[in-house]
Amino acid sequence: MTETENTVEIVRKATRELARKFDNDYWLDKDRKHEYPWDFIKAFAAGGWLGAMIPEEYGGIGLGLKEAAVMMAEISSSGAGMSGGSAIHFYVFPPAPVVKYGSEEMKREFLPQLASGDLLMAFGVTEPDAGVDTSRIKTKAVKVDGGWKVNGQKVFITNAQNAQKILLLARTSPRRDDKPLWGMSLFLADMDREHIAVREIDKLGRAAIDTNELFIDDLFVPEARLVGEVDKGFYYLLDGLNPERIVVGMEGIGLGRAALEIASEYAKNRVVFDRPIGQNQAVAHPLADSWIRLEAAEGMAMRAAELFDEGKPCGPEAAAAKYLGAEAGFEACDRAFSTLGGYAYAKEYHVERLWREVRLLRNAPFSQEMVRNYVSQQVLGLPRSY
Template sequence: MSDETGTNVEVVREATRALARKYDNDYWLDKDRNHQYPWEFVKDFAAGGWLGAMIPEEYGGIGLGLQEAGAMMEEIAASGAGMSGGSAIHFYVFPPAPIVKYGSEEMKKKYLPKIASGEMLLAFGITEPTAGVDTSRIRTKAEKVDGGWVINGQKVFITNAQNAHRILLLARTSPRDDEHPLRGMTIFCAEMDKEHVTAREIDKMGRAAIDTNELFIDNLFVADEDVVGEVGRGFNYIIDGLNPERIVVGLEGVGIARAALEIATDYAKNRVVFDRPIGKNQAVAHPLADSWIRIQAARQVAMNAAKLFDEGKPCGPEAAAAKYLGAEAGYETANRGFSTLGGYAYAREYHIERLLREVRLLPNAPFSQEMVRNYVSQQVLGLPRSY
């Protein structure tokens, strides 16, 4: 690859676009219908080295930046894979970040090459049913014992728990302090030991190929060497990962928007009603043109945020804007695509309804559009906190 970042991005974009488009819309419809994990897709990306996109070369990865990884995730979603394909690769590329940045040398050598090769799949366990977006109120607790920790608690909306080998698990290692509520939480790289971790799959609206779960953790032992970084500083490590996640989620939204626009535009060109293609009507053409404009804007904001991140510069507001605009572009474009196809959109064989179901999550998760506006109001505009 060239050393020029812009060229690298295009090389990655072209290569991963070609790889992702080997799997057509019918493949993803079949995986969605049958609730089957897309292992063939994952193995192809593993063979290309892409699962280790952001893992340093010395640990088996290819050491790319967020711009390249974000372009890859956009192309995966745009291929028609949507969030099913996006999540399948996302959870190899991004959850290992705390290990890359804060793990011990022994931990990095032990786990990162296995993640990069596709041999090991990670889950990420933060969310709890009683805490919501207030992570300071998680109740999962880790107690110190000889040689390690014993963890008990519950997590919810945990992706990949049915297939994951390990989970990056956030737990309280000291009681909540009202003056410093975000201290005293620790990240553990814990084994998904089925004798001590029960994963109950959640029946959900979309992305059926990728499992989402409730976890019940009962006396799970984690050795001291599987503590990520320092005890009590887990929340700080999670915060470091929020900006990349926001940026990539935004680009996945852009990818779904592109996939929906491609289907809708093709339909509008070829569907003839009253002796003319429906795309000749401005009521059809203008919303699609507006979506194209919004896609371009969302991508530019997201890639600018990724560039700032790669340069080590602050990018919180830009990352928040990337998530906001990408989620909006994805949902609005899929919804407009649905309207363009009319009654046929309701038929699963046209794929718009699948994309719409999958992208509908993005305005709400990993955090809502309202929370983005709260953040910008307070941190950028200097307005009083409203929540």
């Protein structure tokens, strides 16, 4: 076993033990109450895990993506699902542009607070009229004395009910047809409630973690809170997209494993017609097939994470990891639903919660169709279809 492989297994074991201290009933309670899991977050903060990918000099533990990906899979497979996954995800991954492109002053001021859990950050990119075409965002930042004034609207923004800061993407130059993704800038802005109206969205799953619309009206952002250079913000985001794709895939895998664990136990103990239902191949084979697909999806995700950690291109592998993790995870949850039959509808069995949460991953952070578009064009060399 190499040193990296040993570290991965240490992280896997430690985070599995920690995450499983918060059982399925804990997450059911948070889901029912729409209550943010602060005690779960504090437990991971105490272990240093919120700073998993923040360099040690800024208060983190400086792990690679392989270790962080395994951590996120263990969190979601513990029964925490996307409620627990998103709670930790937004400490670990959205700060990536700040780590790489933020000023030294910005990094020293904010990264230690993120690593300790003292600062919660939202991530403001998506807009209601732009969809997956980020080049069409309308939120605009205009230069003023000492900084910028921002106006616009964002949607599907996680954590905005509690966040103190937001990593905000806004247009700083008009859109150009020849370079549509140029002309946007990133700001680490205050969640100033006098200038940002936050409206929570009532949604299907992940009820413990808030999702919101934002209405931004003359929000002032000091010059020092610009991340990197003006007009290059979207390109900075790209550095975080591949890690996010990989980790979302791993979270889908974890959700599938959580459901598979419940379904397998049920199939061993549920007796119908004088035999355990798991003795029937119609029940057993779909669950076995899901185990195989989840294992294969993790193999792709870890391969992509390895390439990223080595500084090698990993776009196709990262996209495939997201695609396979979302598909295998959803299929496993759906098959668990079928295994439990009518009991799957009962919240106390937890499968319906996992099923609701994993469905999100087929659409977010981008759809399965967009993955196929990317692979068609970038890997197979086919003409662009969108």
